[in-house]
Amino acid sequence: TAGTYTVSLTVTDNGGATGTTTQTVNVSSGGTLPECTGGDTRALGKNCQRSNRSATAGNYDYLYIYIPAGTSQLRITTSGGAGNCDLYYNASSWATTTAYTHRSANTGNGETLTITSPPSGYNYISLYAVSACSGVTVKTEY
Template structure:
């Protein structure tokens, strides 16, 4: 019986669909090996990997006559928010933007980060450089001096906004110069 399967991925989870066939009978059993030490005998299993990477997944099928056949495919999973690619002002999980600067009373560009449902431990932080920068974070639209979800408002440039159980959506972050600053790094991260 020719063994075959297809797969889709979403962050660290891979979903497998068995498409094996047997011309003179039926598939009696299946044995999946997910390449990380885990196995399954389900027809269309789903497997969540512990860490990002590329794994070799093998499927062995046995038909009602006892004949077997195997096939293998590579699956690549990532811990990021799917197929996010950082560009311009679009941030991804784990992004860093360095060299931020602004004159007193001015804002940096507005950066945005899409946070998926089920994410946790969302964190925005700024650090380094000189001057006094203030970070503002807001869900749904760009923050202002009077409308924001988080504004640490500390002296210096080391500030962090943490959301333990964030609402899914697009978060906007920008940095305002309490006094002129330069060389500041903005970092983002979350657990998918």
């Protein structure tokens, strides 16, 4: 089941010494997520996607998401479509090529960002069209 889990690993060596580490792991649902709801098509949400996003070369497609307090991780992925859009994130203002805290700039539209402990409130995401892009799906999971 999708969710956030805490896992521990304990290792014992041949001499009997042990070490333990604990990590929080976010398990996503995988596959297709439901479309995000609401009238503002720029709004993303928990474990949903916005399909058919596009931007003309040199321009942005701006999106945002409201993050509740205590969220341990936000995962943003893009996929599909044509062209080349890069993915930008900024916690405090619209994300651009000059105002961002995280970015993914692969060739094509396969981009992934993982934000650890995102601040509560509105967070900002954008697709920047290196070359015109269309038919891109943006997924957000937390």
